[in-house]
Amino acid sequence: MERNSQLKAGETGAWVSIIAYIFLSSCKLAAGKIGNSEGLMADGLNNLTDVVASIAVLIGLKISRKPPDKDHHYGHYRAETIASLVAAFIMLGVGIEVLINGIQSFFEGDKPVPGWLAAWTALGSAVVMFGVYSYNKRLAKKINSAAIHAVAQDNRSDALVSIGALAGIIGSKMGIVWLDMLAAIAVGFIICKTAWEIFREASHALTDGFDISKVPGLKETINLTAGVIGVTEIKARTHGNQTLIESTILVEPTLTIIEGHAITEAVEKVLKTKHGVGYAIIHVEPYSGTEIQNARNGQPISKAKNPDF
Numbered sequence: 001m002e003r004n005s006q007l008k009a010g011e012t013g014a015w016v017s018i019i020a021y022i023f024l025s026s027c028k029l030a031a032g033k034i035g036n037s038e039g040l041m042a043d044g045l046n047n048l049t050d051v052v053a054s055i056a057v058l059i060g061l062k063i064s065r066k067p068p069d070k071d072h073h074y075g076h077y078r079a080e081t082i083a084s085l086v087a088a089f090i091m092l093g094v095g096i097e098v099l100i101n102g103i104q105s106f107f108e109g110d111k112p113v114p115g116w117l118a119a120w121t122a123l124g125s126a127v128v129m130f131g132v133y134s135y136n137k138r139l140a141k142k143i144n145s146a147a148i149h150a151v152a153q154d155n156r157s158d159a160l161v162s163i164g165a166l167a168g169i170i171g172s173k174m175g176i177v178w179l180d181m182l183a184a185i186a187v188g189f190i191i192c193k194t195a196w197e198i199f200r201e202a203s204h205a206l207t208d209g210f211d212i213s214k215v216p217g218l219k220e221t222i223n224l225t226a227g228v229i230g231v232t233e234i235k236a237r238t239h240g241n242q243t244l245i246e247s248t249i250l251v252e253p254t255l256t257i258i259e260g261h262a263i264t265e266a267v268e269k270v271l272k273t274k275h276g277v278g279y280a281i282i283h284v285e286p287y288s289g290t291e292i293q294n295a296r297n298g299q300p301i302s303k304a305k306n307p308d309f
Contacts, residue, residue: 008065010080013139013148014058017155020132021051024125024158035118037172038105039165039183042098043122046161046191049094050154053087057147060084064240074279077240078206084150085202091154091195099188105181114169122166129159144276146205146240150198157194161187208237214275218245221274227251227263229287242278245271253286260284 028044031037060083066076133155140149168183215234222231230250237244249267251260264282271277 009139009143010061010145010148011058013136013145014054014061014151016132016135017054017151018051018058020128021047021054021158024128025051027121028125031118031121035115035121035169037114037118037122037165037169038102038181039168039187040114040118040122042102042184042187043125043158043161043165045098046094046187047158049090049191050158053090053154054151056086056090057083057151060086060147061145074239074244077242080145080147080240081202081205081238084147084198085206087150087154088195088199088202091191091198095188095191095195097188098191099185102181102184102188105184113172116173119166119169119173122162122169126159126162126166129155129162133159146201146238150201153198154194157190161190164190205238210236210238210243218247218271218275218277221270222247222249222267225263225267225270227255227259228267232285239278243276245277245280246283247280248283248285250285250287 025044025047028040028047032040032044057080060079060081063079063083064075064077066072068075133152136148136152136155139145140152164183164186168179168181168186171179171183215236218236219231219234222228222234228249228251231247232250233246233248235246247267249263251263255263264284267282268277268280271280
């Protein structure tokens with residue numbers, strides 16, 4: 001239930017982006033056309049694709065809220081990651097198109113100088129998008145959403161793109177006419193770069209990748225749980241925005257099944273509380289008497305499997 005509430009909050013973030021993009025793309029395309037700004041026109045086209053990408057994220061978040069069924073025992077949380085992947089492909093396609101158009105315009109030459117309407121529109125758009133970025137960044141951190149994090153990164157790129165367009169327009173007004181066309185090319189590069197970053201994160205998660213720098217912290221948390229003598233193995237992967245853990249712990253061999261089970265429950269609880277682990281499978285193995293005493297005295301566990309993992 002808690003996770004569904006988080007996903008619903010994520011949908012709000014996607015809607016905020018969609019509304020902002022529709023409004024800004026309309027303003028930029030109109031102002032770019034009237035004000036003769038190639039950079040602002042490219043920025044407006046970028047926002048149109050952002051609308052499609054945000055809709056893809058919104059659909060992914062809605063699918064993620066579906067409960068587990070007979071062929072999705074872990075739920076549908078990866079739909080959120082797939083949505084990020086779709087958004088990356090859409091952004092990449094538009095980025096390439098903007099790059100091509102910008103390069104063509106650069107070599108055509110004899111372009112009219114952009115008007116101040118285009119400059120003010122670019123400035124206003126940057127301010128709005130920085131506000132949307134700030135909102136979605138906080139929301140992504142609060143609900144731990146990879147999709148909303150991708151949307152926030154896109155929001156920030158759009159704000160920077162608008163600043164670049166503004167710089168190009170001002171440069172053109174100062175007599176450097178080609179600077180506006182150069183800004184359009186820069187917009188294309190920024191779109192492609194953002195698309196690549198989102199694609200890399202999404203594909204890493206979909207192939208069961210995990211940030212290895214988090215593993216020592218997870219292992220330490222398990223080790224400090226009462227009743228755990230050592231950790232012989234720990235594996236982790238992401239499922240949507242959830243972390244799934246599988247670990248083998250060492251306990252005293254004289255424990256009953258009930259006592260061993262209580263320790264695994266304690267481990268699962270502390271992993272969820274401290275690290276937000278959504279699902280953990282904890283295997284229990286007995287430890288021999290001599291090695292238990294060594295462990296109690298702070299000496300290394302000699303027979304632990306993968307002790308440095």
